[in-house]
Amino acid sequence: MNKISLSLKITSAFATVSVLTVVSLFVIFSNLFEEYMLRTENEKVILIAETIEPMVAMNNYLGLHDEVISLVNQIASRKNVLGGVLIINESTLWEKKYDETKGHFHINYPVKDPVTQNVIGQLIVSYSKDSFNKAVSEMRHQVLNYLAMLSGIFLAFAFVISYLLKPLSLIANKVKDYQLGDRIEFDQIRMEPETEAISDAFDLMVDNIREYTVLLEQYKISVDESSIVSKMDEYGNITYVNDEFIRVCGYDREDVLGSKCGGFRDTSVEHDMYEEAWEALREKQIWKGVVKNISKAGIAYYVKTTIVPLLDENGELLEFISIQHDITEVVEQREIIQRQITDETTGLPNRIKLQEDAQGLDNLFFAMVSMDNYDVVKNYYGYDSALQTLRVLADRLVELLKPQGVTVYKLASGEFALLSSLHMELDWFKQVCRFVIEKIESTQMQVGDNGIDFNLTIGCTSSCDNYLSQAGLALRYAVEHRMPIVYFEDQDNLISQYENNITWTRKLKEALAEDRITLFAQPIVNGNSLQGGKYECLLRLIDEDGKYVSPYFFLDVAKKTKLYHYITSKVIDISFDVFSKLPESEFSINLSAEDILHKETVSYLESMISKYDIGNRLILEIVESEGIDSFQEVVDFIVKMKGYGCKIAIDDFGTGYSNFSYLMKLEVDYIKIDGSLIKDIDHNKHSQVICFTILNFCKTLNMTTVAEFVHNDEVLNKVQDMGFDYLQGFYLGEPRPIHDLLELDK
Amino acid sequence: MNKIILKIFLVLILVSKQAFAFDYDPLLIRAQASIFPKIILLDKDLDKKVMENKVVISILHGNGEYEIALNIKSLIEGQYKKNLGKNELKINVLDYRKFDDSTVSTAYFILKGASTYREQVTAHAASKNRVVFSYDYKDFESNALISVLVREKTYIYLNKNAIHDYDIKFLPLFYKIVKVIE
Numbered sequence: 001m002n003k004i005s006l007s008l009k010i011t012s013a014f015a016t017v018s019v020l021t022v023v024s025l026f027v028i029f030s031n032l033f034e035e036y037m038l039r040t041e042n043e044k045v046i047l048i049a050e051t052i053e054p055m056v057a058m059n060n061y062l063g064l065h066d067e068v069i070s071l072v073n074q075i076a077s078r079k080n081v082l083g084g085v086l087i088i089n090e091s092t093l094w095e096k097k098y099d100e101t102k103g104h105f106h107i108n109y110p111v112k113d114p115v116t117q118n119v120i121g122q123l124i125v126s127y128s129k130d131s132f133n134k135a136v137s138e139m140r141h142q143v144l145n146y147l148a149m150l151s152g153i154f155l156a157f158a159f160v161i162s163y164l165l166k167p168l169s170l171i172a173n174k175v176k177d178y179q180l181g182d183r184i185e186f187d188q189i190r191m192e193p194e195t196e197a198i199s200d201a202f203d204l205m206v207d208n209i210r211e212y213t214v215l216l217e218q219y220k221i222s223v224d225e226s227s228i229v230s231k232m233d234e235y236g237n238i239t240y241v242n243d244e245f246i247r248v249c250g251y252d253r254e255d256v257l258g259s260k261c262g263g264f265r266d267t268s269v270e271h272d273m274y275e276e277a278w279e280a281l282r283e284k285q286i287w288k289g290v291v292k293n294i295s296k297a298g299i300a301y302y303v304k305t306t307i308v309p310l311l312d313e314n315g316e317l318l319e320f321i322s323i324q325h326d327i328t329e330v331v332e333q334r335e336i337i338q339r340q341i342t343d344e345t346t347g348l349p350n351r352i353k354l355q356e357d358a359q360g361l362d363n364l365f366f367a368m369v370s371m372d373n374y375d376v377v378k379n380y381y382g383y384d385s386a387l388q389t390l391r392v393l394a395d396r397l398v399e400l401l402k403p404q405g406v407t408v409y410k411l412a413s414g415e416f417a418l419l420s421s422l423h424m425e426l427d428w429f430k431q432v433c434r435f436v437i438e439k440i441e442s443t444q445m446q447v448g449d450n451g452i453d454f455n456l457t458i459g460c461t462s463s464c465d466n467y468l469s470q471a472g473l474a475l476r477y478a479v480e481h482r483m484p485i486v487y488f489e490d491q492d493n494l495i496s497q498y499e500n501n502i503t504w505t506r507k508l509k510e511a512l513a514e515d516r517i518t519l520f521a522q523p524i525v526n527g528n529s530l531q532g533g534k535y536e537c538l539l540r541l542i543d544e545d546g547k548y549v550s551p552y553f554f555l556d557v558a559k560k561t562k563l564y565h566y567i568t569s570k571v572i573d574i575s576f577d578v579f580s581k582l583p584e585s586e587f588s589i590n591l592s593a594e595d596i597l598h599k600e601t602v603s604y605l606e607s608m609i610s611k612y613d614i615g616n617r618l619i620l621e622i623v624e625s626e627g628i629d630s631f632q633e634v635v636d637f638i639v640k641m642k643g644y645g646c647k648i649a650i651d652d653f654g655t656g657y658s659n660f661s662y663l664m665k666l667e668v669d670y671i672k673i674d675g676s677l678i679k680d681i682d683h684n685k686h687s688q689v690i691c692f693t694i695l696n697f698c699k700t701l702n703m704t705t706v707a708e709f710v711h712n713d714e715v716l717n718k719v720q721d722m723g724f725d726y727l728q729g730f731y732l733g734e735p736r737p738i739h740d741l742l743e744l745d746k
Numbered sequence: 747m748n749k750i751i752l753k754i755f756l757v758l759i760l761v762s763k764q765a766f767a768f769d770y771d772p773l774l775i776r777a778q779a780s781i782f783p784k785i786i787l788l789d790k791d792l793d794k795k796v797m798e799n800k801v802v803i804s805i806l807h808g809n810g811e812y813e814i815a816l817n818i819k820s821l822i823e824g825q826y827k828k829n830l831g832k833n834e835l836k837i838n839v840l841d842y843r844k845f846d847d848s849t850v851s852t853a854y855f856i857l858k859g860a861s862t863y864r865e866q867v868t869a870h871a872a873s874k875n876r877v878v879f880s881y882d883y884k885d886f887e888s889n890a891l892i893s894v895l896v897r898e899k900t901y902i903y904l905n906k907n908a909i910h911d912y913d914i915k916f917l918p919l920f921y922k923i924v925k926v927i928e
Binding site for chain 2: 055057058061064066067070114
């Protein structure tokens with residue numbers, strides 16, 4: 001089908017617009033003209049009626065009816081007045097009939113009494129439309145003449161346009177036959193300034209095409225050299241691959257061409273991704289992604305892939321081009337990094353990732369969550385179950401906290417961390433922590449075949465600077481004080497305690513290094529004779545100024561560090577050394593639960609007892625106030641020590657559990673009643689009753705009793721009256737440096 | 747004898763009456779009786795000329811015209827039923843000889859009478875801006891203002907020479923339908 005020429009289109013468009021304009025104007029003006037003419041004719045008749053009505057009315061008023069008839073007859077005789085009727089006081093005074101088939105219109109004009117101005121009748125005048133019709137007809141005739149003239153002008157205009165545009169069609173024919181690399185010759189074409197500009201533009205375009213073609217060829221070479229390039233038909237069959245493609249996949253080109261795109265992918269993973277990719281491509285969208293392929297040698301390699309659908313001018317799919325970059329090395333490094341920041345057991349991000357995430361945050365909420373009974377689970381159910389427990393707890397924490405905008409991290413052992421950078425109030429985070437504890441502790445979780453109750457302790461902070469240490473301190477404080485949650489910001493003394501611990505740790509280290517750990521000895525006398533022969537060795541630290549410092553200030557700190565066992569060893573060293581030189585005296589040293597449970601300490605004690613052969617003079621005071629959690633270990637220890645001839649004393653009895661059944665099972669030799677029961681025993685009935693009960697019990701079991709804190713004569717008399725076997729206190733003998741005993745012995 | 751004398755006397759009376767009487771056209775009298783009151787209503791200043799809410803028309807007659815005057819009065823009253831427009835209509839029949847300047851009416855209708863009498867009435871009426879209708883338009887010589895003549899059709903005559911004297915303002919249309927004569 002031949003297309004309509006531009007000249008014809010221009011002429012047609014111009015003609016159409018012009019004709020439409022003229023016709024529209026004709027219709028508008030014709031209507032306006034007709035309306036105007038009709039109104040004019042109407043006004044003309046009204047004017048006639050208006051002119052004679054007063055005279056008609058006056059003549060009628062004066063009864064001059066013949067004059068009235070004469071007047072209306074004058075109107076009727078006028079050209080175009082077809083007829084009319086004069087009605088006054090409801091009687092027809094005059095009427096002229098006419099041919100109603102003729103085009104006409106009529107007006108009704110009221111006749112008014114000249115004196116009263118009341119309407120007394122009507123003058124109806126029928127007027128011919130002949131003049132009107134004639135005027136309209138003449139107007140239309142003129143318009144048609146104008147349209148005819150306009151048509152002639154359009155024909156001439158079309159010819160001129162056709163002539164002017166002829167060079168364009170010649171240029172088009174030249175351009176249509178253009179082949180890449182040709183030159184287009186426009187010499188034979190009549191040139192106007194515009195057509196000359198078009199031919200120049202085509203020349204420039206041809207030059208540009210040539211230049212771009214060269215560039216495109218170079219781009220292709222660049223892409224081929226730097227990327228893995230392939231093309232697929234609309235069905236996904238590979239139609240082209242570059243050398244780099246062949247090099248990376250290891251297949252021969254013949255094997256690859258015609259095969260399906262994606263035929264080299266690792267079929268074990270990411271099947272959905274391929275489906276999604278093809279779905280997007282079928283929708284003519286660009287797809288980007290990372291694809292894991294398998295080479296002919298069976299080696300996995302990763303390619304960052306961009307597949308672009310190529311469309312024809314109608315938007316129909318022609319083929320796909322795929323440009324890929326080998327990023328195997330990057331992916332492998334990323335996996336290594338991922339492993340470094342991920343906890344292997346739980347799959348949660350680890351401490352490294354935590355520090356990375358928290359870095360630079362100007363607002364955070366941080367909590368350290370400790371699973372209280374993790375060690376129990378590990379020891380009781382085994383390591384695998386413990387790991388499984390951690391996984392279950394990790395999943396549960398993520399399930400609870402992810403919706404809250406809180407990220408869960410896995411720290412060491414049974415500890416987790418919670419981090420949120422949401423701009424919320426601290427109360428919100430406290431609520432989140434309470435929510436976690438409530439949810440975790442209210443439900444027994446299934447780990448393998450076992451239902452395990454989780455107990456959590458949380459230490460939190462909102463500090464951005466030292467969030468790890470502050471939350472750690474808060475957690476430690478919570479564990480020590482058996483509190484479920486401690487907020488660092490709520491504990492004003494945590495820092496001072498922490499600093500105190502650091503100070504005393506330093507002092508202890510220095511004291512141990514400089515041999516400033518020493519012992520005091522306090523005599524224990526017979527309750528009846530008040531004769532000595534037994535001593536309790538009491539720990540003292542000599543500070544930088546040479547002053548003796550009570551263990552009250554540093555023992556708790558020592559227990560939290562590994563220094564404690566060095567101190568115990570030091571106590572053993574000093575006491576054994578001194579009392580090996582005092583063969584007549586018995587002596588006691590204090591041992592805590594930590595000492596008894598610490599194998600190295602126990603071994604060292606055994607070796608020293610053997611070395612000095614001093615077991616039969618050694619009394620081991622076990623502090624009852626600390627409670628005896630690991631009961632069996634303590635029993636085993638006592639049995640072992642008794643094998644060396646040692647005697648066992650329960651120190652500070654009456655302050656801890658005061659469990660008499662323990663005493664029976666532990667088979668101790670001495671019960672040392674706590675000073676708090678002794679110090680006012682002379683007048684405190686309750687203390688007297690308690691001590692009396694203990695005394696009876698001990699005598700029944702053949703246990704020797706020792707009253708501590710005998711500080712005045714009244715107390716001395718009382719405890720002697722009550723029948724305590726041994727007595728100890730400042731009133732009977734203050735603690736003094738242990739080496740003084742050697743001097744005294746001399 | 748007496749009868750003869752009586753007959754002669756009667757004949758003389760009749761002859762004398764025929765010799766001096768004016769011939770009044772009954773049709774014209776009827777037309778004038780119909781038109782003149784309506785012309786009174788065309789006076790723009792009629793309200794100033796109404797007397798105690800009455801339009802008073804005085805018909806002035808001479809010797810032997812009394813019956814004509816009464817007839818005219820009867821015709822007017824028969825047509826207008828004692829009301830003219832919103833006012834009452836009162837018609838007086840008066841002999842010229844009894845007319846003086848105290849005889850004030852809204853309008854005057856003068857019969858032939860004697861010209862001296864007619865002029866007295868017209869002068870008086872003009873001074874009071876009262877319209878004077880005359881039976882005979884020839885009486886315009888006596889300065890009557892308006893008259894009506896019936897020929898092939900009815901004409902209303904207006905005395906151009908008297909218009910200025912009377913200074914009466916009729917509705918403009920009135921001037922379009924009248925014949926103005928000098």
